[in-house]
Amino acid sequence: RKEVEQDPGPFNVPEGATVAFNCTYSNSASQSFFWYRQDCRKEPKLLMSVYSSGNEDGRFTAQLNRASQYISLLIRDSKLSDSATYLCVVNIEGTYKYIFGTGTRLKVLA
Amino acid sequence: DGGITQSPKYLFRKEGQNVTLSCEQNLNHDAMYWYRQDPGQGLRLIYYSQIVNDFQKGDIAEGYSVSREKKESFPLTVTSAQKNPTAFYLCASSISTGLRNSPLHFGNGTRLTVT
Numbered sequence: 001r002k003e004v005e006q007d008p009g010p011f012n013v014p015e016g017a018t019v020a021f022n023c024t025y026s027n028s029a030s031q032s033f034f035w036y037r038q039d040c041r042k043e044p045k046l047l048m049s050v051y052s053s054g055n056e057d058g059r060f061t062a063q064l065n066r067a068s069q070y071i072s073l074l075i076r077d078s079k080l081s082d083s084a085t086y087l088c089v090v091n092i093e094g095t096y097k098y099i100f101g102t103g104t105r106l107k108v109l110a
Numbered sequence: 111d112g113g114i115t116q117s118p119k120y121l122f123r124k125e126g127q128n129v130t131l132s133c134e135q136n137l138n139h140d141a142m143y144w145y146r147q148d149p150g151q152g153l154r155l156i157y158y159s160q161i162v163n164d165f166q167k168g169d170i171a172e173g174y175s176v177s178r179e180k181k182e183s184f185p186l187t188v189t190s191a192q193k194n195p196t197a198f199y200l201c202a203s204s205i206s207t208g209l210r211n212s213p214l215h216f217g218n219g220t221r222l223t224v225t
Contacts, residue, residue: 002152004152031210032210032211032212032213034213034214041198041221042218042219043200043216043217043218043219044153044200044214044216045216046213046214046215049211049213051211087152089213089214091212093208094208095207095208096141096143096158096160096166096207096208097155098143098155098214099152100152100153101152102150102151102152103152
C-alpha cells in the first residue's frame with residue numbers, strides 16, 4: 001500500500017462546478033499536511049496547508065480527518081485556470097520526510 | 111523577491127557524462143532537498159541537507175552526489191553511475207526540518223535528458 005494515495009483522475013468538470021478530492025495516508029505519525037498545485041511540466045506550488053480545524057482560502061477549502069487518516073480539498077466555482085494536477089503532501093512528525101501522492105488531475109471545461 | 115533558482119531549465123547530455131544541476135535560494139532556509147519526478151510517480155527524495163556542510167541520502171541517492179558549502183547553494187551532480195538519469199529534477203527548501211506546518215518551496219526545475 002502506498003503511504004499517500006490519491007485518485008489519479010482525470011476529473012473533468014464544467015466551469016462553475018464544485019469538485020472535491022481526497023487523499024489518504026497510512027503513517028499515523030504524519031504531522032503536517034499540504035496541498036500543492038502542479039501545472040504541466042512545471043514545479044509544484046503550494047496551494048494551502050491543511051490544519052486540524054479545517055481552513056479556507058477563497059474558493060478552496062481543506063479538511064483533515066485524523067481518525068480516518070485522510071485530507072480533502074474542495075474547490076468551489078471552478079475556473080478554467082484551476083485545471084492542473086493537485087498533489088497531496090504529508091510531512092512525518094519531527095523529520096525531513098515529505099511524502100508525495102502521485103496527484104489528481106483536474107480539467108475544468110468551458 | 112525571495113525564491114529558489116534552478117539552472118539550467120533544460121539539459122541534454124550523452125550517456126557516461128557527469129552533469130551538475132544548480133540550485134540557489136535566498137529565502138534564508140536551513141533545509142534544502144533534491145527530488146526527482148518521473149511520469150506517473152510521486153516525487154522521490156534524492157538527498158537532503160539540514161544545515162551547511164551536512165547532507166544525508168534520501169530514498170534514491172545511488173548515482174548522485176551533492177555538496178552544501180554555503181547556506182544558499184545545494185548543487186546536485188548526476189554521475190554516470192545513475193542508471194536512468196532522464197527525469198525532471200526539483201530542488202526545494204524549507205525553514206528547517208521537523209517544524210510543524212513548514213511547507214516546501216520549490217525551484218522551477220531542471221529537465222535532464224540523457225541519450
